[in-house]
Amino acid sequence: MSHWTFDDMPDQSGRRAVVTGANTGIGFETARALVRKGAHVTLACRNSEKGRRAIDRIRAEVTGASAFLEQLDLSDLDQVEAFASKYAAENDRLDLLILNAGVMVPPASKTAQGFELQFGVNHLGHFALTGALLPLLQQTESSRVVVVSSTAAVQAAIHFDDLQFETRGYAPWPAYGQSKLANQLFARELQRRLRAVGSSVLVTAAHPGWTVTDLQRTSSFARCLSPVFGMKPPQGALPTLRAATDPEATGGEYFGPNGFFQMRGYPVRVEMVKRAKDDVTAKRLWAISEELTGTYYGLPPVRPSGLA
Numbered sequence: 001m002s003h004w005t006f007d008d009m010p011d012q013s014g015r016r017a018v019v020t021g022a023n024t025g026i027g028f029e030t031a032r033a034l035v036r037k038g039a040h041v042t043l044a045c046r047n048s049e050k051g052r053r054a055i056d057r058i059r060a061e062v063t064g065a066s067a068f069l070e071q072l073d074l075s076d077l078d079q080v081e082a083f084a085s086k087y088a089a090e091n092d093r094l095d096l097l098i099l100n101a102g103v104m105v106p107p108a109s110k111t112a113q114g115f116e117l118q119f120g121v122n123h124l125g126h127f128a129l130t131g132a133l134l135p136l137l138q139q140t141e142s143s144r145v146v147v148v149s150s151t152a153a154v155q156a157a158i159h160f161d162d163l164q165f166e167t168r169g170y171a172p173w174p175a176y177g178q179s180k181l182a183n184q185l186f187a188r189e190l191q192r193r194l195r196a197v198g199s200s201v202l203v204t205a206a207h208p209g210w211t212v213t214d215l216q217r218t219s220s221f222a223r224c225l226s227p228v229f230g231m232k233p234p235q236g237a238l239p240t241l242r243a244a245t246d247p248e249a250t251g252g253e254y255f256g257p258n259g260f261f262q263m264r265g266y267p268v269r270v271e272m273v274k275r276a277k278d279d280v281t282a283k284r285l286w287a288i289s290e291e292l293t294g295t296y297y298g299l300p301p302v303r304p305s306g307l308a
């Protein structure tokens with residue numbers, strides 16, 4: 001299937017989804033598509049005004065839309081915990097957790113707990129959120145976690161000696177790359193650990209190639225080139241949607257566009273970057289993420305299988 005589109009998405013009636021950063025861009029299109037297919041979708045957004053506008057747009061388009069707004073700023077682990085507790089108290093299932101929210105090359109800034117913003121939001125916030133919602137995911141048949149990464153992971157490394165870019169000085173692009181490599185390492189490691197304990201929760205990952213969104217807001221370089229190379233958000237959301245709903249996925253897949261340098265096109269299975277398959281790095285990142293967030297999954301480490 002080389003041209004996977006919205007029409008290929010199975011019906012999602014009766015399924016419950018959470019999409020982080022769903023008020024705009026790829027997250028909004030992901031939420032909208034899931035609602036159109038019948039899912040009950042929670043848009044987890046940091047800005048309630050923007051979130052309300054997103055809900056209004058979806059409700060205006062889809063009759064009887066099951067779209068709901070919840071407050072979630074991933075740069076504050078207290079908010080992550082509050083969101084997860086409220087969600088777990090109000091819902092008895094979670095079919096899809098879509099870790100989409102992201103920030104790219106902002107000026108040097110820190111999360112509420114003092115982490116570099118991109119590592120803190122893109123990786124640690126999502127790590128804590130997934131850990132807190134895992135019991136709900138595990139009690140839901142055929143549930144899935146989808147991690148949204150980026151081709152920016154290609155040249156990236158995890159700087160264990162200076163994860164927060166404190167001693168070397170802040171470098172926006174390497175920090176973004178680190179956070180997006182962390183996304184892939186997390187997706188793979190989470191799937192390995194879940195499988196090892198016999199859990200049926202699937203973990204997939206996706207990247208949207210180059211899509212014109214607000215992500216480029218702080219990079220004039222990216223903003224100039226976006227109209228030339230970028231896809232429109234509905235197309236950019238397709239890899240995420242395929243990762244979330246393709247019935248043939250068995251866990252561990254990574255989806256991205258099939259075109260030139262995976263910048264545009266239709267979603268197909270693609271390879272994670274080589275460093276994302278380093279189980280030793282994944283295990284180390286996992287342990288540090290548990291320590292930094294205080295979120296302990298209780299999933300034992302799996303023996304590293306080396307580079308795949």
Ligand SMILES: NC(=O)c1ccc[n+]([C@@H]2O[C@H](COP(=O)([O-])OP(=O)(O)OC[C@H]3O[C@@H](n4cnc5c(N)ncnc54)[C@H](OP(=O)(O)O)[C@@H]3O)[C@@H](O)[C@H]2O)c1
Pocket residue numbers: 020021022023024025026027044045046047050072073074075099100101102103104121148149150151207208209210211212213214215216
């Ligand atoms: N666009 C691309 O070409 C591209 C390429 C590769 C990967 N990606 C990835 O795709 C994902 C979606 O990005 P996008 O392109 O759709 O960008 P976007 O339009 O800027 O959307 C990002 C979303 O994340 C939210 N967000 C940012 N910081 C947050 C925080 N602290 N807590 C909660 N939500 C937060 C934003 O909220 P606000 O609106 O309030 O800021 C927004 O809803 C990101 O993970 C990004 O890294 C995008």
